[in-house]
Amino acid sequence: MDRERLFILHQCEGIGWKRIYQMLKADPTLAQIFKMKSRELSNFFQLSEAAAEKLSRHLASSSFKKLFDTYNNANITFIAAGDPDYPVMLKSIFDPPWVIYAKGDVEYFSRTCISVVGTRKPTPYGIKSTSHLLLPLIRQGWTTVSGLASGIDTAVHRLSLSEKQPTIAVLGHGLGMVYPDSNKFLADQIVKKGILLSEFAYHNRPKKWQFPMRNRIISGLSPGTLIIEAQQKSGSLITADQALEQGREVFAVPGSILEPSCSGTNTLIQNGAKLVADFTDIVAEYPKAFSEAFS
Structure with a gap:
């Protein structure tokens, strides 16, 4: 796999994970694909004429140095699948990203991580539960992983930072912006x-369909994912489903049967997620979760 060609290909809007998979399978170095005309791209990869023409122009006109400088000037590290810095846990999922972009210290990928997601409108119970369960783990040096959304995600990131411990925020858009705007300082x-x-x-802006894709990375970075308050059919439950598909542990905080924000987590517990009342409930499952993730 040629890192520079993969990087350039990855910048082309509309070329997703499956399409890149097809291209790498046909041409692992991507050298021949970069030489193809639009009609060849269309025929080989079932692209529309417009999509093939757009891709052809992109491949012909893009400069690795110019694109790379955009990231380098913003202190963003480009990590391709197969690079030494690529997170080991993430590499083991079914559909790891071909390329990830990281702003911060990538050494934190190697620490014990716990992924945590929940409602954007938490109750006081949800906020207290977050602190009750995570503080002991954070103080033991665990790294939290969440999605920088309002609510539980924000509480998780702030909790780690308040203890001067690292946290990883996985975004559903490019690193050229922050969403929501209220979390720019965070x-x-x-x-x-x-x-x-x-x-x-x-420069990729937030799009609704990108956030479920982002969720598989949140769960993929850790042996286990903790859900704190989630309604039925919420994004948090999508993350829980992703974790299960990846063979990871799913933990859920129980809540009142009268509180809508707890209906999703209560259902998860009914369906087999581990009920968590104390941080030791998470710690007890982690040796097993690590071994199963790499089995």
């Missing part, structure tokens, strides 16, 4: 003691 703090991470190109 994002700046994370860069100083953690990592902002994305599989999307620098």
Whole structure:
């Protein structure tokens, strides 16, 4: 796999994971694909004429140095699948990103991680549960992973930073912006003691369909994912499903049957997620979770 060609290909909007997989399978170095005309690209990879023409122009006109400088000037590290810095846990999932972009200290990928997600509108119970369960782990040096969304995600990142411990925020868009706007300051703090991470190109803006893709990275970075308050059909439950598909442990905080924000987590527990009442409930499963992740 040629890193520079992969990097350039990855910058082309509309060329997703499956399409890159097809191209790498046909041409592992991507050398021949970079020489193809639009009609050849269309025929080989079932692209529309417009998509093939756009890709052909992109491959012909893009300069690795110019694109790379955009990231380098923003202190963003480009990590391709197969690079030594690529997170080991993430590499083992079914569909690891071909390229990830990290802003911060990539050494934090090697620490014990716990992924945590939940509602954007937490109750006081949810916020207290977050602190009750995570503080002991954070103080033992665990790194939290979440999605920088409002609510539980924000509480998780802030909790780690308050203890001067690292946290990883996985974004559903490129690192050229921060969403939501209210978390711009938090994002700046994370860069100083953690990592902002994305599989999307620098200028890529938030799109609804990208956030479920982002969720597989959140769960993929850790042996286990903790869900704290989630309604039915929420993004947090998508993350839980991703974790299960990846063979990772799923933990859930129980809640009131009268509280809508707890209905999703209660259902997870009914369906086999581990009920968590204390941080030791998580610690007890982690040796097993690590071994199963690499089995």
